[in-house]
Amino acid sequence: QKEVEQNSGPLSVPEGAIASLNCTYSDRGSQSFFWYRQYSGKSPELIMSIYSNGDKEDGRFTAQLNKASQYVSLLIRDSQPSDSATYLCAGSGGGYNKLIFGAGTRLAVHP
Amino acid sequence: EPEVTQTPSHQVTQMGQEVILRCVPISNHLYFYWYRQILGQKVEFLVSFYNNEISEKSEIFDDQFSVERPDGSNFTLKIRSTKLEDSAMYFCASIGREGTDTQYFGPGTRLTVL
Numbered sequence: 001q002k003e004v005e006q007n008s009g010p011l012s013v014p015e016g017a018i019a020s021l022n023c024t025y026s027d028r029g030s031q032s033f034f035w036y037r038q039y040s041g042k043s044p045e046l047i048m049s050i051y052s053n054g055d056k057e058d059g060r061f062t063a064q065l066n067k068a069s070q071y072v073s074l075l076i077r078d079s080q081p082s083d084s085a086t087y088l089c090a091g092s093g094g095g096y097n098k099l100i101f102g103a104g105t106r107l108a109v110h111p
Numbered sequence: 112e113p114e115v116t117q118t119p120s121h122q123v124t125q126m127g128q129e130v131i132l133r134c135v136p137i138s139n140h141l142y143f144y145w146y147r148q149i150l151g152q153k154v155e156f157l158v159s160f161y162n163n164e165i166s167e168k169s170e171i172f173d174d175q176f177s178v179e180r181p182d183g184s185n186f187t188l189k190i191r192s193t194k195l196e197d198s199a200m201y202f203c204a205s206i207g208r209e210g211t212d213t214q215y216f217g218p219g220t221r222l223t224v225l
Binding site: 032034036041042043044045046049088090092094095096097098099100101102103104 | 141142144146152153154155156159161166167169200202204206212213214215216217218219221
């Protein structure tokens with residue numbers, strides 16, 4: 001059974017701090033990894049994708065991938081109250097394969 | 112920016128009734144997906160669809176479920192005889208051009224089975 005595991009949280013950080021979200025996956029065949037943000041009652045919204053070991057930065061967001069450890073993370077710098085949401089980690093075999101989601105980590109950024 | 116759209120936003124039905132959930136993927140997208148999310152649980156894959164046929168389906172996608180692309184724009188999910196446990200958010204997603212694997216999700220349909 002291919003699994004993606006996340007700490008459900010909630011992760012509470014003060015405004016302006018760095019939020020660190022983590023994810024592990026069981027399928028070594030996974031090629032593509034995604035972080036989605038989901039507000040309550042809404043659909044997943046893509047934040048970042050990452051395919052290679054190392055870091056990938058996009059604005060305040062940095063995704064990190066370590067395939068040897070089967071570990072993906074997302075750092076959010078200068079966290080804002082509007083970042084308060086559930087963050088979903090998803091893995092895929094690449095191409096047009098299905099996404100396998102983790103249960104999500106709830107992030108709360110307090111002023 | 113093009114978006115995936117879904118209708119209705121909320122569907123209430125009686126157990127045993129048939130429902131059809133509709134999706135309009137982004138124009139020129141090639142692969143289409145249905146996922147569901149039961150309240151408080153993870154997003155789960157149901158089915159993928161390419162070139163007018165199912166590419167892959169999950170164990171959830173049993174004989175009560177079917178998908179169809181009846182014309183060049185719509186992509187539908189039919190549940191023939193709904194059960195209480197079918198109550199969930201249903202999300203449609205699509206992937207576009209060759210060489211990309213980013214799935215874009217529609218806003219979802221909340222299905223409530225009474």
